[in-house]
Amino acid sequence: MTAITGDHPAERPTGTNGRRRRPTGVPGLRILTGGAARLWLVALLVGCWEIIARTKQDAYFPPPSTIVRVFHELWFSGPATHLFLTDKALDDFQPSFVNLFCGWALAAVVGLALGILLGRSSVAREILDPVLQFGRAVPPPTLIPFFIVVFDFGAQMQISTIAFGVIWPVLLNTADGVRTVEKLQLETAEVFGITGAARLFRITLPAAAPKIFAGLRVSLGFALILMVISELIGSTTGIGAHLISSQQGMELPEMWAGIVLLGILGCLFNAVFALVERRFLSWHSRARGLDS
Amino acid sequence: MLEVANLSHAYGDAPPVLSSIDLEVRPGELVSIVGPSGCGKSTLLRCIAGLQAPTAGQVRLDGKPVDRVPDNLAVVFQDYSRSLFPWMSVRDNVALPLRRRRKNRAQRQENAMKALESVGLPDAAAKYPWQLSGGMQQRVAIARALAYGPEFMIMDEPFGSVDAQTREDLEDLLLRVRGNSGMTILLVTHDIDESVYVGDRVVVLSKGPARVRADLWVGLPTARDQITTRELPEFVHLRAEVGRLVRGREAADEPKS
Ligand SMILES: Nc1ncnc2c1ncn2[C@@H]1O[C@H](COP(=O)(O)OP(=O)(O)O)[C@@H](O)[C@H]1O
Ligand SMILES: [Mg+2]
Numbered sequence: 001m002t003a004i005t006g007d008h009p010a011e012r013p014t015g016t017n018g019r020r021r022r023p024t025g026v027p028g029l030r031i032l033t034g035g036a037a038r039l040w041l042v043a044l045l046v047g048c049w050e051i052i053a054r055t056k057q058d059a060y061f062p063p064p065s066t067i068v069r070v071f072h073e074l075w076f077s078g079p080a081t082h083l084f085l086t087d088k089a090l091d092d093f094q095p096s097f098v099n100l101f102c103g104w105a106l107a108a109v110v111g112l113a114l115g116i117l118l119g120r121s122s123v124a125r126e127i128l129d130p131v132l133q134f135g136r137a138v139p140p141p142t143l144i145p146f147f148i149v150v151f152d153f154g155a156q157m158q159i160s161t162i163a164f165g166v167i168w169p170v171l172l173n174t175a176d177g178v179r180t181v182e183k184l185q186l187e188t189a190e191v192f193g194i195t196g197a198a199r200l201f202r203i204t205l206p207a208a209a210p211k212i213f214a215g216l217r218v219s220l221g222f223a224l225i226l227m228v229i230s231e232l233i234g235s236t237t238g239i240g241a242h243l244i245s246s247q248q249g250m251e252l253p254e255m256w257a258g259i260v261l262l263g264i265l266g267c268l269f270n271a272v273f274a275l276v277e278r279r280f281l282s283w284h285s286r287a288r289g290l291d292s
Numbered sequence: 293m294l295e296v297a298n299l300s301h302a303y304g305d306a307p308p309v310l311s312s313i314d315l316e317v318r319p320g321e322l323v324s325i326v327g328p329s330g331c332g333k334s335t336l337l338r339c340i341a342g343l344q345a346p347t348a349g350q351v352r353l354d355g356k357p358v359d360r361v362p363d364n365l366a367v368v369f370q371d372y373s374r375s376l377f378p379w380m381s382v383r384d385n386v387a388l389p390l391r392r393r394r395k396n397r398a399q400r401q402e403n404a405m406k407a408l409e410s411v412g413l414p415d416a417a418a419k420y421p422w423q424l425s426g427g428m429q430q431r432v433a434i435a436r437a438l439a440y441g442p443e444f445m446i447m448d449e450p451f452g453s454v455d456a457q458t459r460e461d462l463e464d465l466l467l468r469v470r471g472n473s474g475m476t477i478l479l480v481t482h483d484i485d486e487s488v489y490v491g492d493r494v495v496v497l498s499k500g501p502a503r504v505r506a507d508l509w510v511g512l513p514t515a516r517d518q519i520t521t522r523e524l525p526e527f528v529h530l531r532a533e534v535g536r537l538v539r540g541r542e543a544a545d546e547p548k549s
Contacts, residue, residue, distance in 0.1 A: 009460070098496075115500045121316050129479065149479055164528040182374055184369060184371055184374045184375050185374070185375065185377065187343055187369075187375075188367075188369065188375045188377075190343070190360075190361050191341065191365070191366065192388060192389030192392065192436075192440060193342070193363055193389065194388065194389075194392075195393035200392065202377075202388070203377065206377070206379040207377075209379070270431075282381070283378055283379045283422075284378070286420070286422075287378050287420070
């Protein structure tokens with residue numbers, strides 16, 4: 001069984017001579033300045049779109065200024081006491097976010113636990129491998145009809161869809177990370193009497209953390225997709241339901257505002273995740289930065 | 293008391309690496325092991341430490357057969373950089389084994405600092421292993437084993453990456469620690485001078501498969517000094533003898549292969 005990619009091959013920090021330093025400063029800063037440098041292209045594209053949309057007056061492609069206005073009116077024109085969120089924003093965001101994070105967290109916890117088990121036990125691996133390969137191969141949205149039958153429409157069905165769909169990257173990456181901990185690190189732990197829970201939390205999991213985080217990151221991306229899909233089908237609340245209802249009312253600017261919102265959310269989740277990851281894996285990226 | 297009896301080992305179907313090794317190490321003794329590279333020194337140490345089950349023979353520590361790593365034994369691995377944990381600071385790496393000694397956090401950190409000072413690295417405590425040079429990492433690995441406070445210490449080429457001056461300091465540190473704590477030490481080295489300088493005995497292994505070729509008693513005074521000990525006629529004589537035993541065999545091997 002192989003790990004989901006999105007991971008850098010585990011590199012060992014050998015601190016011998018001849019290391020090359022990358023001529024870069026703080027990585028966060030680099031991302032920011034790089035982002036700013038690339039932003040002009042986005043501005044240019046949006047500008048072109050604005051001009052073309054205004055001259056063509058096509059109902060399917062409202063100008064960005066209209067989208068932004070609708071975007072603001074729909075969700076962010078509320079009172080300051082509500083952080084400028086409108087009632088509709090609370091109605092749309094809350095169920096979506098709850099489903100997204102419950103599903104993702106469930107997948108993370110179960111995936112981590114099963115992944116550890118699988119990584120530790122070659123017997124479990126051999127027995128479960130065909131099942132896992134099959135489970136991973138089933139496209140998650142195909143299970144929505146099944147979950148609708150079991151749970152009917154609603155949060156339970158949506159959370160189950162998300163959890164089942166995003167568990168695989170966490171599970172397989174954890175199993176791979178746990179299985180491939182350096183033998184010498186485990187032997188060192190054995191020599192110095194680090195066993196059981198101490199070994200799991202101080203040696204195995206930190207060693208596997210780069211792969212685990214890569215899995216969690218991929219899962220988070222999947223979770224957003226599955227959140228929308230599960231809401232497009234027979235849901236009355238959430239961002240996906242907003243998309244459907246604006247489609248049915250032929251309210252194109254509202255629909256576009258929803259699409260933009262989802263794009264922004266995707267970026268936001270990724271950025272927050274990257275911050276958390278940097279906090280936990282600074283040793284890894286810094287060791288690599290000095291070494292490779 | 294460490295007893296190695298009739299120890300043989302082969303990796304899988306490969307030709308044997310160790311063949312009927314017999315060795316006894318008395319408490320408080322420091323035994324150097326030398327031999328051509330690839331002859332099986334690390335394998336021997338791993339069998340003795342209980343990390344590797346030998347294909348035949350037995351290792352006994354204080355009369356008990358070694359079938360897993362005994363809890364009064366520390367190992368300094370040859371591959372020191374990979375045996376340090378990159379996600380822990382140097383101080384945490386050194387303090388980690390002290391968890392087993394049932395010390396509280398403050399005591400662990402204090403002992404770790406002492407051990408780091410003894411190897412001359414007090415300033416590296418807050419750094420990470422990968423921020424240090426190879427020689428410094430090696431000293432961290434030594435500090436970790438010293439902090440553990442074992443009765444038996446197994447060291448696989450522990451000074452291979454440090455500079456000459458530091459190497460001498462560490463050799464003297466080892467002799468001091470042994471003098472103070474009565475630790476029993478088994479040390480593999482590829483440096484013949486070093487094997488004689490630190491050792492009470494020098495065991496020379498032959499290659500393919502490894503056998504004990506010679507077991508020499510180092511009759512030098514217990515108090516050793518980097519300058520004066522190394523100019524003693526006994527020292528010069530002994531190092532020549534060990535050198536001949538190691539190289540002689542290597543030279544004799546060559547026409548065969
Ligand atoms: N894990 C292993 N599996 C198979 N062969 C090994 C393994 N470790 C060492 N060997 C082989 O055993 C021989 C002795 O290795 P080693 O004990 O590391 O020698 P030394 O420490 O004296 O240099 C070498 O030929 C090496 O290739
Ligand atoms: Mg070796």
